[in-house]
Amino acid sequence: MNVPNRVTEILARVGDGGLPDEGDLRLLLELPHRSAAAGEVMAAAREIAREACGNRAEICVQIGLNVSACPMNCRFCSFAAVNGVFPDPSELPVGDVVERAVRSEAEGANSIYLMATGDYPMARFVEVGQEVRRHLRSETPLVANVGDLTPTTARTIADAGFCAVYHAARMGEGRETAIPLEKRLRTFRIAREAGLQLGTCVEPVGPEHTTDEILEKILIHRAAEPCFSGAMRRINVPGTGLARHGQISELRLAYLVAVARLAMGRFLIGNCTHEPNVPGACAGANLFWAEVGPNPRDTDRRTERGRGMDIAACRRLFEEAEYSVLEGPSVIHTRPYAGVAAAEAGACGRHVRAASRIHPPPVTAV
Numbered sequence: 001m002n003v004p005n006r007v008t009e010i011l012a013r014v015g016d017g018g019l020p021d022e023g024d025l026r027l028l029l030e031l032p033h034r035s036a037a038a039g040e041v042m043a044a045a046r047e048i049a050r051e052a053c054g055n056r057a058e059i060c061v062q063i064g065l066n067v068s069a070c071p072m073n074c075r076f077c078s079f080a081a082v083n084g085v086f087p088d089p090s091e092l093p094v095g096d097v098v099e100r101a102v103r104s105e106a107e108g109a110n111s112i113y114l115m116a117t118g119d120y121p122m123a124r125f126v127e128v129g130q131e132v133r134r135h136l137r138s139e140t141p142l143v144a145n146v147g148d149l150t151p152t153t154a155r156t157i158a159d160a161g162f163c164a165v166y167h168a169a170r171m172g173e174g175r176e177t178a179i180p181l182e183k184r185l186r187t188f189r190i191a192r193e194a195g196l197q198l199g200t201c202v203e204p205v206g207p208e209h210t211t212d213e214i215l216e217k218i219l220i221h222r223a224a225e226p227c228f229s230g231a232m233r234r235i236n237v238p239g240t241g242l243a244r245h246g247q248i249s250e251l252r253l254a255y256l257v258a259v260a261r262l263a264m265g266r267f268l269i270g271n272c273t274h275e276p277n278v279p280g281a282c283a284g285a286n287l288f289w290a291e292v293g294p295n296p297r298d299t300d301r302r303t304e305r306g307r308g309m310d311i312a313a314c315r316r317l318f319e320e321a322e323y324s325v326l327e328g329p330s331v332i333h334t335r336p337y338a339g340v341a342a343a344e345a346g347a348c349g350r351h352v353r354a355a356s357r358i359h360p361p362p363v364t365a366v
């Protein structure tokens with residue numbers, strides 16, 4: 001067994017508060033994910049993730065609001081009109097959304113996400129968001145997973161009580177979707193200007209994606225200075241245009257989770273993976289989603305009867321990876337990324353490790 005010196009050097013540099021450069025990340029991405037060197041990479045990412053969150057992982061609950069034949073036509077998504085999975089639109093009554101949000105909070109969700117299709121009216125989304133916000137505890141982070149933003153819609157979302165948006169420059173953006181990459185990047189900027197945190201992820205990764213494209217997305221997301229990053233694999237929904245490519249394994253996904261974690265350096269608490277799995281949690285993921293309602297990876301309008309996991313299932317997976325789960329409101333969604341600035345300021349070594357160590361508030365762990 002042999003771990004190349006360059007890999008050891010990269011891991012040491014990240015451990016000392018530096019950031020891997022593009023060449024470093026390319027080298028990591030090209031390591032065979034079953035190799036001993038990849039094992040070292042995953043172990044290093046795990047250590048950084050555990051330290052960043054004080055070994056207290058987080059679980060968000062994502063509530064899908066609606067089903068539609070979405071004209072954005074992302075070919076991996078069950079809502080895309082072109083895939084024809086859901087012929088009829090539908091929408092959860094706002095009372096049901098509120099009930100699910102409040103129940104999730106009571107069951108231990110650290111944050112609540114509201115997710116809508118790319119064509120869902122923004123005014124309606126804001127209305128539902130305000131109603132949910134009114135019923136949640138004020139300290140519970142509410143996060144929007146919606147279409148691209150304008151300065152006006154971003155401000156409206158922030159005013160409605162959302163603290164963050166989930167947004168990504170996805171694999172094949174503009175090629176496998178009808179959304180130009182520039183539009184996604186503009187939304188990143190607009191969200192930030194509106195005072196919204198950005199959560200993001202390298203997704204949805206399939207076996208056909210090259211090192212170049214994965215690297216491009218990692219660098220884009222790092223430059224956006226998100227409050228969390230991570231990696232998610234594409235689930236092959238029957239009937240969707242990309243299902244013919246197959247899926248990557250949980251081990252391959254775990255390796256990408258590790259590289260995404262290391263790309264952000266030590267200056268970030270959150271690193272996600274989806275769908276929740278133990279190998280990912282053992283390779284640097286400390287953030288999972290439980291899901292209810294419509295979901296772009298499912299053919300059932302209520303994913304809780306299908307692919308969606310509940311909070312208890314996510315908690316069990318984290319416990320199998322020897323994580324505790326944070327009790328109370330998310331820390332991840334309230335701390336901005338400081339890595340690029342710190343690295344550019346020449347931060348390195350023990351001094352920076354001490355200065356940048358993130359201290360989540362004292363909470364009772366399970």
Ligand code: SF4
Pocket residue numbers: 070071072073074077078079080081116117118119177296
């Ligand atoms: S991923 Fe979002 S924008 Fe794309 S088709 Fe699905 S719902 Fe529409």
